[in-house]
Amino acid sequence: MESSVDTFPFLEVLVDQKIDKPLCYENRGYVLSIGSRVLVPLRNKIVKATVIKGLLKPTFEKTAKIHSVLEEESLTEDLMELASWMSEYYMTPYQKVLTTLLPASLKKKTQKEEQFFVEKKAPTASLIELAASIHQKNSPQKKVLEVILKEQKGIYLTKLLELAAVSKSPVDTLVKKGFLELRKIEVDRSFFQHEDFILTPNKVLNSEQQIALEKISLKLGEKKFHAELLFGVTGSGKTEVYLQAIQKARSLNLGVLFLVPEIALTTQTIERLNSRFSEQIAVLHHRLSDGERFDAYRGILSGKISIVIGARSAIFAPVQNLGLIIVDEEQDGSFKQTEEMPCYNARDVAIVRAKNLKAVCILGSATPSFETFTNTKHDKYGISNLTQRAKQNPLPDVKIVDMRLEDDKKKCRALFSDLLLNKIEERLKKGEQTLLFLNRRGFFKCQICTTCNETLKCDQCDVCLTYHKGENILACHLCGYTQDPQKVFCKKCHSKETMRFQGPGTEQVERALKALFKEARVLRMDRDTTRHKGSHDALYREFKSQKADILIGTQMIAKGLDFPLVTLVGILNADSMLHIPDFRSAENAFQLLSQVAGRAGRGDFPGEVILQTRLPDYQVIHHASKEDYKNFFDEELILRKQFQYPPFKKMCRIILQSSQNDLLDRFGSYLTHLLEKHREEDVDIYPYTLCGLTKAKGQHRGQILLKALKFTSLKKMVLKIPKHEKIKCLVDVDPLQTFF
Secondary structure (H helix, E strand, O other): OOEEEEOEEEEEEEOOOOOOOOOEOOOOOOOOOOOOOOEEEEOOOOEEEHHHHHHOOOOOOOOOEEEEEEEEHHHOOHHHHHHHHHHOOOOOOHHHHHHHHHOOHHOOOOOEEEEEEEEEOHHHHHHHHHHHOOOOOHHHHHHHHHHOOOOOOOHHHHHHHHHHHHOHHHHHHHHOOOOOEEEEEEEEEOOOOOOOOOOOOOOOOOOOHHHHHHHHHHHHHHHOOOOEEEEOOOOOOOOHHHHHHHHHHHHOOOEEEEEEEHHHHHHHHHHHHHHHHHOOEEEEEOOOOOOHHHHHHHHHHOOOOOOEEHHHHHOOOOOOOOOEEEEEEEOOOEOOOOOOOOOHHHHEEEEEEHHHOEEEEEEOOOOOOHHHHHHHHOOOEEEEOOOOOOOOOOEEEEEEEHHHHHHHHHHOOOOOOOOHHHHHHHHHHHHHHEEEEOOOOOOOEEEEOOOOOOEEEOOOOEEEOEEEEEEEEEEOOOOEEEHHHHHOOOOOOOOOEEEEEOOOOOOHHHHHHHHHHOOOOOOEOOOOOOOOOOOOHHHHHHHHHOOOHHHEEEEHHOOOOOOOOOOEEEEOOOOOOOOOOOHHHHHHHHHHHHHHHOOOOOOOOOOOEEEEOOOOHHHHHHHHHHHHHHHHHHHHHHHHHHOOOOOOEEEEEEEEEEEOOOHHHHHHHHHHHHHHOOOOOOEEEEEEEEEEEEEEEEEEEEEEEEEOOHHHHHHHHHOOOEOOOEEEEEEEEOOOOOOO
16 A cells, blocks of 8 residues: 555545545645545535545546645554455445544544643742742732742642632732743643552563463564463453563553453553553543543654553554554453444454554453454464463352242342352451442333233333332433333333332342441442443542442453452352343353452452352353353354354344334345345355344344355355445444344
């Protein structure tokens, strides 16, 4: 790909608006390259666009000129190459992929922020002398001087006025007299400004960690592409290997990208990075403001910031001289984009980006995805095994409790087993912490009619309305619709008196625990308690600093978090994922249960796990209780091979959505017939059927599944799909689930 286009008189650009075709503009002598961001005139407006090609001749008769260049927004050459691959592999228009690569803040009119900054102009001795000469105790000038003298490098005017509790007038007076200097400077709004962390030495690695680090360090030095699975049991010290690998990369002047699946993990990871590195670190995730993203992006693009940590979209950060990409908890579904095209998996994009740059990619997991583990079997990826916990402490002791017996004993559907309650009480007496996992937020899962068993659902989505007691509302977790529970009636039999709540959520668990253990300090971490910016951070720090005894949470507490004083983990409903009719349901259940159990006993005290289930004989439950990944993998792989599911065949899911159900059914049947007619030899077609989630946000949903040995065969089939103005077609390559 020719990177420089400044010698070409005309340029092809893709505008940020929804126009798939490139447009042609005349270059007015700007020094540009592929990926440069420019402003161009379009339909009486000035819009943002990305340069994709240089031309010797225009492709239009009348060609407008480039308006100006956005130097601080350009896409790097490697990102343009990555976008080209994503467009091909995820079967998405190039313009749509480029839009995905750019943070939302760059598509808006985000501006730099400037503030007044106050510095000493006269010598410190002169300022001390002046302050001493002012005898009036509450003199505004004296207050300003007292604050300034405590600052080594100056202070923002807003902060100075706040601390001194004065107006701007005394500051202006001191500036006029030549004692202070007032000037405007640009403010860095990057979410994370480096705090005063005490740098700590590297931890001593055990033999397995050392072997893994040496292998990674060797590959970093060779500057050749390499993918390495760091396969270690929970608590085996994968993070320490990451940190020392980052040190090696930085010693070679290589940039680093560190991907984590949950925002909840960023606080912990930042703390660890800042205990080792004095340089500024950029944090990227969807909770940042436009200004914070804008400043972080500019810092990364300029090379000022070389270490970036973030969630899925951080894989597109324009890190200079990128040499190391780390994908922690690589199996996690949060790395997969499913709402819109391109339906990319950040883990797979990380591998391709590393390959393009001849960089090293570390995939870390205690429960790797089947695709990743299979690639190690075929020597496509290297593998480093960490079989022991870093502190030599044993894996937690797991007890499986049959909740059917507890139900019989209590004459109702029990929430807690007696064993779990006794164990929680023990921890409270010892001053140790407990973590409880339930993958269902809200107070009650649903409201059901006891006469006709009809469940109350959202009008716009095919999901139950969940009751939230704190706000006293019924809410849809998909579209946000809410309803007053006092005005509810059964839509089938129209009865109001027969509506009853069923199924506990995290909010109910929290209330029950506070009633059972009145002295216990209980925290809840789910999407309801972490809506606001900084809430993950606050809850994490509160529990980490032992200001709470029990933490209740959903999936966001299941992975990666390290709380040394957590010695008890309770899994309240281990069966919820096993009922989903999806070929990955066993894999997902195993991964989640193993990860949750692994939060116990990571410090100096042994850990215990109480796993409550009504399916105690399921092999998945037993394998997860022992973190026995290899036996689970071997057993599950036999089933995958029998039905030719991934990793044995490539899969593509075609999701069709429309507000008109009849039209959707007709088009789904027609499309199935069309694909059958043009079937490639190695392609299996699963005919049109409704999705498990038949309706979402007012759109009816159906799907067709395709499987093939070759990706090219899948692509040929997908290209046969015609467009329909009233039906949205979403192509999901390598889907993580095929039901919802």
